[in-house]
Amino acid sequence: MQIFEEIEPIRAYLDDQRRKGKSIGLVPTMGALHQGHLSLIGASKGENDLTVGTIYVNPTQFNNSTDLAKYPRSLEADIAQLTQAGCEVLFKPSNEVMYGKTDNSLKFDFGQLDKVLEGKFRPGHFSGVALVVSKLFNIIQPHRAYFGQKDYQQFLVISRLVEELKFPLQLKSIPISRETSGLALSSRNQRLSEEGRAKALLLVKSLRFTRDELLNGQNINDVRKEIQARFDGTPGAKLEYLELADRNTLEALQHGEKESAVILIAGFVDDVRLIDNMLL
Numbered sequence: 001m002q003i004f005e006e007i008e009p010i011r012a013y014l015d016d017q018r019r020k021g022k023s024i025g026l027v028p029t030m031g032a033l034h035q036g037h038l039s040l041i042g043a044s045k046g047e048n049d050l051t052v053g054t055i056y057v058n059p060t061q062f063n064n065s066t067d068l069a070k071y072p073r074s075l076e077a078d079i080a081q082l083t084q085a086g087c088e089v090l091f092k093p094s095n096e097v098m099y100g101k102t103d104n105s106l107k108f109d110f111g112q113l114d115k116v117l118e119g120k121f122r123p124g125h126f127s128g129v130a131l132v133v134s135k136l137f138n139i140i141q142p143h144r145a146y147f148g149q150k151d152y153q154q155f156l157v158i159s160r161l162v163e164e165l166k167f168p169l170q171l172k173s174i175p176i177s178r179e180t181s182g183l184a185l186s187s188r189n190q191r192l193s194e195e196g197r198a199k200a201l202l203l204v205k206s207l208r209f210t211r212d213e214l215l216n217g218q219n220i221n222d223v224r225k226e227i228q229a230r231f232d233g234t235p236g237a238k239l240e241y242l243e244l245a246d247r248n249t250l251e252a253l254q255h256g257e258k259e260s261a262v263i264l265i266a267g268f269v270d271d272v273r274l275i276d277n278m279l280l
């Protein structure tokens, strides 16, 4: 695997590859890689001649400095995993390379789409995501870019970004990788104790329960009361939101309509913030 840290050398290398007719797939990550990230790499490898993975913990998408400081980092293990997965190129820029001396004042506004759910609880998060993803799209100029369904709202925001700014690339959404227990894989799981991991199952169990209740005709407000009680009854667990929304607009819904709704959840387990979602 070729590793680049600066913009000009990777641009020159990829320009050359494009001239040779090679297609390029991009998989942006913040490192602390797990099987979920590797499934994106695998999807890209299946559809492109060259896969570029990126590892960059982007400060502008963190609204909480403790969360940024505690974000897990494991570069050596990440490089070993990417190599093993057959990723051809890794771009791992520094803050200096990505932001230089700019004052980080460039902001994005996606209207309602970035004001609800994650956007409501993490103000500025999606502006930071859109900024760093735009930079990566301009540096790498991929033919296809791969994102996980785990960050459901992020995919919708990036779709709007691509549409509005006319990035000439195809976006791909990859299903959520889960442990056999159902726990959605997440870099943040590394911060959980054994007991914390067991408690974290509350998220996927809540999604399953909500899905079944909605399909039985219950409305989300009644289901949320039950889920809230389960969180309240679990020491160290805190529910941030449980919402039923339109799959494309994220507009809140009362009753679930199969094929058009998604259930999204966020909460804390022992001070670690986790998210998950499930299509109805």
Ligand code: AMP
Pocket (backbone or CB within 6 Å): 028, 029, 030, 031, 036, 037, 039, 040, 146, 147, 148, 149, 150, 151, 174, 175, 176, 177, 178, 184, 185, 186, 187
């Ligand atoms: P992150 O490093 O958390 O920013 O994630 C990088 C990419 O991997 C994002 O597109 C995520 O949606 C995706 N991802 C993270 N966890 C999972 C998972 N469990 N299953 C599928 N994709 C994931």
